[in-house]
């Protein structure tokens with residue numbers, strides 16, 4: 001099959017068609033990029049490339065998946081499907097059969113192939129760079145590095161990358177940067193610097209770049225720290241654009257202030273409530289934001305799922321939760337899975353979402369907030385669902401279409417206006 005035949009036919013992954021591209025296509029997920037960060041950086045004169053894209057390309061908004069957390073959304077973007085299809089509904093879940101809480105960073109929990117794997121297997125050259133290593137195995141699952149057409153690594157463990165496991169070795173030398181700290185802007189900069197080097201040398205047909213939201217957890221849109229971060233990104237986007245790549249820039253979720261006027265986190269602790277309602281320690285509260293890197297959010301987000309004791313009055317408990325100040329939505333498992341397209345076997349009896357300013361915790365003692373150096377900003381709820389969908393080209397989809405962030409690969413491969421886009 002010639003390349004042009006493939007282009008006409010395209011391939012289908014998780015029920016959606018994708019064309020194989022003639023020119024490099026890059027999907028960029030700026031972790032936690034709440035609408036406003038880019039606009040404020042442009043207003044401050046710090047993001048001329050973004051300004052150019054917004055004027056000449058596309059500037060749309062999209063919805064992310066709920067829970068508005070990193071892993072469910074990165075996996076949705078890379079599979080083009082909701083968690084109901086790919087199975088990753090949080091950073092971890094409760095396995096009722098084993099009676100334990102399990103991290104979901106192992107590919108065995110992934111139930112759908114990625115778009116990168118589909119494109120690779122159809123003959124494309126693909127690359128993936130993620131900031132934190134926790135996502136690397138999931139996002140690169142199924143890639144066969146022996147083909148010489150796949151490269152995937154993380155900034156965090158770039159020093160350990162090798163040809164057998166990542167398709168590329170000596171990555172620090174290749175990128176020309178030292179290994180970044182986990183809690184730093186540099187971890188995300190390394191992703192972009194890698195993307196530029198890969199585009200210059202390996203020239204993938206399709207690439208996915210995914211940063212970390214360390215800066216967004218600390219700094220609001222328009223702040224100097226945030227503007228510095230977006231100015232850094234802006235410089236790399238300019239290079240990627242000038243190297244001829246077609247870009248889609250989106251986010252896994254938004255980000256909001258979740259603190260009181262005095263700067264203390266505005267938390268609803270759920271465990272004391274359920275201790276009073278269902279008996280001490282009998283309900284299990286799962287906060288799927290929890291992961292090994294909690295210093296910047298203290299494992300506090302706006303989404304929780306709760307396993308209640310057998311024979312509980314679930315409807316009655318839901319009523320009581322709804323009466324708690326700051327709770328935005330309470331859904332049964334069936335309602336939540338239908339509404340948010342989630343897998344029923346990885347969601348508790350009740351799903352609860354807190355409002356824009358509030359986060360959900362288990363109990364005061366369970367959350368180590370010593371790593372929180374700034375007033376808490378976090379995500380997880382409906383108030384963090386809006387994310388950007390920006391391109392350096394125009395998008396051939398009607399404005400009235402409600403985009404999802406996991407449409408990113410479909411848009412960059414199938415719905416870019418190829419003529420008359422660049423002024």
Ligand SMILES: [Zn+2]
Pocket residue numbers: 031032069070071213252253
């Ligand atoms: Zn995130």
